[in-house]
Amino acid sequence: MSLIVVGTVAFDSIATPSGKADRVVGGAASYIALAASHFVKEQELISVIGEDFPNSFLTMLESRGVGQTGLKCIQGEKSFFWEGSYHDDLIGRDTLVTELNVLKGWEPEVPEKARGAQFVMLGNLDPTVQLSVLNQLERHPELVVLDTMNFWMDIALDSLLKVIARVDVLMINDDEARQLSSESSLLLAAAAIHKMGPRTVVIKKGEHGAMLFEDGNCFYSPAYPLDKVVDPTGAGDTFAGGFIGHLASLGSTSWEAKKQAIVVGSILASFTCEAFGTERIASLKKTEWQQRTKYLRELVRVNPVTTDEG
Amino acid sequence: MSLIVVGTVAFDSIATPSGKADRVVGGAASYIALAASHFVKEQELISVIGEDFPNSFLTMLESRGVGQTGLKCIQGEKSFFWEGSYHDDLIGRDTLVTELNVLKGWEPEVPEKARGAQFVMLGNLDPTVQLSVLNQLERHPELVVLDTMNFWMDIALDSLLKVIARVDVLMINDDEARQLSSESSLLLAAAAIHKMGPRTVVIKKGEHGAMLFEDGNCFYSPAYPLDKVVDPTGAGDTFAGGFIGHLASLGSTSWEAKKQAIVVGSILASFTCEAFGTERIASLKKTEWQQRTKYLRELVRVNPVTTDEG
Numbered sequence: 333m334s335l336i337v338v339g340t341v342a343f344d345s346i347a348t349p350s351g352k353a354d355r356v357v358g359g360a361a362s363y364i365a366l367a368a369s370h371f372v373k374e375q376e377l378i379s380v381i382g383e384d385f386p387n388s389f390l391t392m393l394e395s396r397g398v399g400q401t402g403l404k405c406i407q408g409e410k411s412f413f414w415e416g417s418y419h420d421d422l423i424g425r426d427t428l429v430t431e432l433n434v435l436k437g438w439e440p441e442v443p444e445k446a447r448g449a450q451f452v453m454l455g456n457l458d459p460t461v462q463l464s465v466l467n468q469l470e471r472h473p474e475l476v477v478l479d480t481m482n483f484w485m486d487i488a489l490d491s492l493l494k495v496i497a498r499v500d501v502l503m504i505n506d507d508e509a510r511q512l513s514s515e516s517s518l519l520l521a522a523a524a525i526h527k528m529g530p531r532t533v534v535i536k537k538g539e540h541g542a543m544l545f546e547d548g549n550c551f552y553s554p555a556y557p558l559d560k561v562v563d564p565t566g567a568g569d570t571f572a573g574g575f576i577g578h579l580a581s582l583g584s585t586s587w588e589a590k591k592q593a594i595v596v597g598s599i600l601a602s603f604t605c606e607a608f609g610t611e612r613i614a615s616l617k618k619t620e621w622q623q624r625t626k627y628l629r630e631l632v633r634v635n636p637v638t639t640d641e642g
Numbered sequence: 643m644s645l646i647v648v649g650t651v652a653f654d655s656i657a658t659p660s661g662k663a664d665r666v667v668g669g670a671a672s673y674i675a676l677a678a679s680h681f682v683k684e685q686e687l688i689s690v691i692g693e694d695f696p697n698s699f700l701t702m703l704e705s706r707g708v709g710q711t712g713l714k715c716i717q718g719e720k721s722f723f724w725e726g727s728y729h730d731d732l733i734g735r736d737t738l739v740t741e742l743n744v745l746k747g748w749e750p751e752v753p754e755k756a757r758g759a760q761f762v763m764l765g766n767l768d769p770t771v772q773l774s775v776l777n778q779l780e781r782h783p784e785l786v787v788l789d790t791m792n793f794w795m796d797i798a799l800d801s802l803l804k805v806i807a808r809v810d811v812l813m814i815n816d817d818e819a820r821q822l823s824s825e826s827s828l829l830l831a832a833a834a835i836h837k838m839g840p841r842t843v844v845i846k847k848g849e850h851g852a853m854l855f856e857d858g859n860c861f862y863s864p865a866y867p868l869d870k871v872v873d874p875t876g877a878g879d880t881f882a883g884g885f886i887g888h889l890a891s892l893g894s895t896s897w898e899a900k901k902q903a904i905v906v907g908s909i910l911a912s913f914t915c916e917a918f919g920t921e922r923i924a925s926l927k928k929t930e931w932q933q934r935t936k937y938l939r940e941l942v943r944v945n946p947v948t949t950d951e952g
Contacts, residue, residue, distance in 0.1 A: 420826075516730075519867050540850035541864070552864045552941045554851070557829050578947070591944040625947050631862045632942040634901040637888070637935050 335375040335580040336446045337364050338465050339455025339569070340435065341385070341403070342412035346608060349420055350562040353608035357389050359412065360455035360479070363566040366613045367573025367600045368453070369396040370621070371581035376446040378402040378465060380438045382410040392614065401443040406434045422561050423538060442468040450474040451580040453572060454499065456481050459491040466498055475585045477501040478530075479572045482508050497529035500585075503572055505536045518543060519550070532590065534575070536568055544594050551591045554631060556602035556624050563608045567601040570613055574600035599624045645685040645890040646756045647674045648775050649765025649879070650745065651695070651713070652722035656918060659730055660872040663918035667699050669722065670765035670789070673876040676923045677883025677910045678763070679706035680931070681891035686756040688712040688775060690748045692720040702924065711753040719744045732871050733848060752778040760784040761890040763882060764809065766791050769801040776808055785895045787811040789882045792818050807839035810895075813882055815846045828853060829860070842900065844885070846878055854904050861901045864941060866912035866934050873918045877911040880923055884910035909934045
């Protein structure tokens with residue numbers, strides 16, 4: 333088992349300027365696992381659900397190689413539920429309802445067979461759960477990627493810093509990078525975050541693309557330009573799943589592989605933005621994402637600047 | 643005379659989180675002309691100043707090939723003055739003082755020798771002044787580039803739309819593109835603006851780079867990542883000057899040349915952001931901007947994505 337994915341598997345009710353979706357399957361780990369399944373044949377999901385969770389989704393995950401030994405189902409309880417409403421800019425959003433349900437007091441268990449995993453994706457979640465997963469591993473994996481958000485910086489910074497110190501890649505958005513580092517320049521923010529532990533920093537900028545920082549090098553990928561964003565929920569998780577899925581499939585953590593993984597993550601995230609829920613990323617075809625990958629290459633292609641004057 | 647530049651030549655008092663600058667030389671045309679002077683040996687400046695304007699700046703412009711037959715100096719009057727204060731994000735800003743002074747009632751005069759110019763840069767200014775300049779030209783130039791801002795959309799939309807209908811390239815920022823087109827997607831905004839006249843649309847996104855749209859093609863350049871932005875005043879004008887200066891020096895309006903011109907504009911603008919006023923863009927060396935151009939190429943360089951799975 334080379335890849336394990338930790339995160340929520342849940343229900344979301346979402347309102348955006350494009351419409352509404354009521355109690356669709358969501359959660360960070362759902363998006364991550366589906367995105368990664370386009371690259372790896374096997375992975376292990378560590379999460380928790382209630383008895384209200386649809387079996388059809390689990391069957392679909394299983395058919396895509398997502399192992400569920402580490403997925404705990406608690407009878408008599410309900411799955412995690414989030415309801416939110418996006419502002420017109422599709423960036424700001426208001427949380428209307430958060431029902432933790434099965435997440436309360438959940439202690440993750442990494443299945444025996446997955447404790448030697450080489451690639452570990454810690455999806456956005458309580459940092460104490462993320463720490464518990466790391467503590468159950470046999471040795472430090474080839475690559476541990478951590479995704480988190482400002483919510484945990486606000487209420488659990490100490491635990492979060494402990495996880496950050498133990499991961500190879502920290503993945504956050506630009507505002508969060510500024511909050512965590514107290515730096516306004518993203519270059520300086522990345523430098524400050526390196527000092528907290530992670531050799532590699534990924535800063536997600538939504539429609540403005542993503543940046544990768546490692547060993548003094550910097551790579552930038554634009555986002556795939558969309559005519560219309562229907563729902564950005566899960567875009568960051570999809571990005572994370574594409575990123576680690578690509579690296580796990582190559583079995584590589586090289587700079588070149590990571591740059592490609594940023595492109596893959598960006599492209600996959602663009603599909604998630606085009607519809608509510610996980611269906612678009614689940615139904616995605618290889619030819620579709622490859623076509624967008626080619627488009628993104630062309631988007632930044634330019635001959636070296638030559639001048640007559642100067 | 644292959645390039646003419648129209649815009650303000652003025653004084654600015656600016657406060658940013660980094661400090662203050664009191665009555666430094668600014669104005670769209672000052673930045674444009676200085677940026678373009680790194681590429682073309684000759685250009686003609688169309689603007690207006692008062693008797694308070696320092697001769698030293700004009701002498702410096704002249705030494706860089708900026709002709710001033712079309713620069714009117716009105717005795718007994720004062721130059722245009724703007725005072726503003728930037729918010730912490732260096733995007734929002736409050737205008738504290740605007741003294742139009744010599745701009746009131748100014749009618750631009752294009753010198754005889756410049757009426758056949760092949761490249762025309764209409765810097766941000768009252769659209770009736772921009773129209774007057776176009777009306778004085780012998781024929782439609784090779785390329786007319788228009789820079790404008792939301793202020794003119796708010797108070798002079800009819801005149802602005804008349805100018806927009808007559809130019810080849812419209813250059814605005816992302817918020818302005820959305821305002822002008824009533825589209826939230828930049829792809830759709832560019833498509834709507836094409837229908838207003840311009841074959842080519844340039845959308846400036848500040849620290850997030852710039853996009854170029856033409857004939858169904860799209861090009862994207864990131865901004866040069868900076869450790870610190872001291873003052874963004876004039877960055878858009880510098881971008882415009884680098885863009886048209888590069889094209890005028892090549893004598894080309896091809897898609898490839900325009901893509902390079904976007905890169906050149908982005909790089910030059912990064913220098914303007916690093917200090918108050920025009921001194922940084924004036925003192926810039928070729929080796930300095932070329933080095934950043936190479937960095938920007940490397941920043942987006944990635945091998946094609948290959949996969950083992952799929």
